[in-house]
Amino acid sequence: MSLCLEARQLACERDDRWLFQGLDLDIRSGEIVRIEGPNGSGKTTLLKILSGQLSDYQGELFWNGVAMREVREHFLANLLYLGHAPGIKAGLSPLENLSWYQALSGEKSSQEGSEERRLIALENVGLAGFEDVPTGQLSAGQQRRVALARLTLTQRALWVLDEPFTAIDREGVAALENQLIAHAQGGGCVLVTTHHELTASPLLRRIVLA
Amino acid sequence: MPMIEHQGGMMIAVKATLMRDLTLLLRHRGEVLNPLVFFALVITLFPIAISPDPQLLAIIAPGLLWVAALLAALLSLDSLFRSDYDDGSLEQLLLAPQPLAALGLAKVAVHWLLTGLPLALMAPLLGIMLALPAGSYAVLALSLALGTASLSLIGAIGAALTVGLARGGVLLSLLVLPLYIPVLIFGAGAVQAAILGDGVSAHLAILGALLAIALVLAPWAIAASLRISING
Numbered sequence: 090m091s092l093c094l095e096a097r098q099l100a101c102e103r104d105d106r107w108l109f110q111g112l113d114l115d116i117r118s119g120e121i122v123r124i125e126g127p128n129g130s131g132k133t134t135l136l137k138i139l140s141g142q143l144s145d146y147q148g149e150l151f152w153n154g155v156a157m158r159e160v161r162e163h164f165l166a167n168l169l170y171l172g173h174a175p176g177i178k179a180g181l182s183p184l185e186n187l188s189w190y191q192a193l194s195g196e197k198s199s200q201e202g203s204e205e206r207r208l209i210a211l212e213n214v215g216l217a218g219f220e221d222v223p224t225g226q227l228s229a230g231q232q233r234r235v236a237l238a239r240l241t242l243t244q245r246a247l248w249v250l251d252e253p254f255t256a257i258d259r260e261g262v263a264a265l266e267n268q269l270i271a272h273a274q275g276g277g278c279v280l281v282t283t284h285h286e287l288t289a290s291p292l293l294r295r296i297v298l299a
Numbered sequence: 300m301p302m303i304e305h306q307g308g309m310m311i312a313v314k315a316t317l318m319r320d321l322t323l324l325l326r327h328r329g330e331v332l333n334p335l336v337f338f339a340l341v342i343t344l345f346p347i348a349i350s351p352d353p354q355l356l357a358i359i360a361p362g363l364l365w366v367a368a369l370l371a372a373l374l375s376l377d378s379l380f381r382s383d384y385d386d387g388s389l390e391q392l393l394l395a396p397q398p399l400a401a402l403g404l405a406k407v408a409v410h411w412l413l414t415g416l417p418l419a420l421m422a423p424l425l426g427i428m429l430a431l432p433a434g435s436y437a438v439l440a441l442s443l444a445l446g447t448a449s450l451s452l453i454g455a456i457g458a459a460l461t462v463g464l465a466r467g468g469v470l471l472s473l474l475v476l477p478l479y480i481p482v483l484i485f486g487a488g489a490v491q492a493a494i495l496g497d498g499v500s501a502h503l504a505i506l507g508a509l510l511a512i513a514l515v516l517a518p519w520a521i522a523a524s525l526r527i528s529i530n531g
Binding site: 092137140141142143144145162163165166167168170172173174175176177178179180181185188189190192193194195196197198244245246 | 302303304305306307308309311312314315316319322323326327382385386387388390391392393394395396397526529530
């Protein structure tokens with residue numbers, strides 16, 4: 090089954106100013122969609138609407154052809170959203186943080202192989218050896234990487250990433266880009282905002298907000 | 300990539316949230332100790348300021364203990380969702396494919412375990428300082444244990460509504476205090492009745508009923524309030 094997120098005639102107003110009006114969007118399996126626009130053009134707002142977080146907008150959202158409010162649970166089970174705030178607890182170790190996220194998607198932390206998945210996820214983002222250090226003692230980039238470890242931790246088809254490259258070093262950016270492309274090639278799809286230049290790829294599509 | 304059907308696992312998520320919050324708060328003990336220290340300080344000051352006369356103190360002790368415990372619980376409410384809001388965990392909690400009401404209830408349970416329950420256990424000790432007549436200590440602890448659970452549940456609604464505001468503390472108190480009054484009346488009433496030798500079961504039963512209502516209704520109100528606060 091391929092996934093498909095559609096938006097019809099989206100419009101959103103903030104402080105008597107239309108951020109966007111009459112926006113039609115189709116996001117399908119195998120695509121990386123990059124939302125572009127200057128600061129304050131409503132990129133984050135659009136991502137929040139598309140990930141079902143905001144309700145004060147006009148227009149309609151469809152998930153696999155069904156109105157979003159009817160299939161919200163199924164949508165959320167397949168969504169991975171990373172916002173500006175990383176959603177990582179400074180007082181917990183990276184491993185503890187990840188096991189909470191596993192539990193949120195209904196996976197027991199004592200389940201077979203889940204500890205292994207956590208370790209692999211952390212190793213993938215270059216945090217091997219930092220598993221048990223309180224996250225608050227890590228650098229800003231490393232904390233961000235703990236959040237990014239969620240990308241490999243749980244299988245979610247739709248990734249919605251708001252500025253995922255913030256505070257990440259150059260090698261990290263390249264690795265993350267490859268990960269996005271691999272995810273799209275594997276049939277997933279990525280919705281991303283960034284001020285970084287992404288390497289051109291046939292999978293990449295741009296949406297520009299004025 | 301295959302799509303995932305929602306697998307349930309609500310109890311796993313609730314348990315993990317419980318354990319996570321307990322771990323976090325036990326690592327930051329200051330936050331847990333604050334309301335307890337406040338409670339002890341207030342109760343210590345009263346005999347000094349009013350009079351050390353045990354007969355006078357015994358009359359006002361039930362009310363004093365209950366008011367101080369209520370304010371201590373109120374003081375700790377602001378931080379209930381604050382840190383989760385600041386680091387984005389709350390946003391992720393709302394996006395979890397689990398019922399938000401259940402996850403919110405887990406957070407409230409942790410608040411009660413580390414605020415309400417210790418206050419209830421500490422109250423008899425402070426009762427000695429106020430010359431609380433013997434025989435009412437058990438009722439005091441029990442009424443506080445029951446009452447503070449309601450206070451945590453009701454207060455969490457206010458905390459959820461004000462979490463998006465930079466300085467929501469005063470507003471939170473104004474929102475929540477009127478709803479606290481029934482709990483206060485029957486809680487202090489139970490201790491008073493125990494001192495006078497009347498039956499306490501009626502008061503405790505009403506406290507229990509209030510808790511039952513709060514348990515049924517508050518989780519939904521907390522979930523709705525969180526959605527309003529986060530999504531504007």
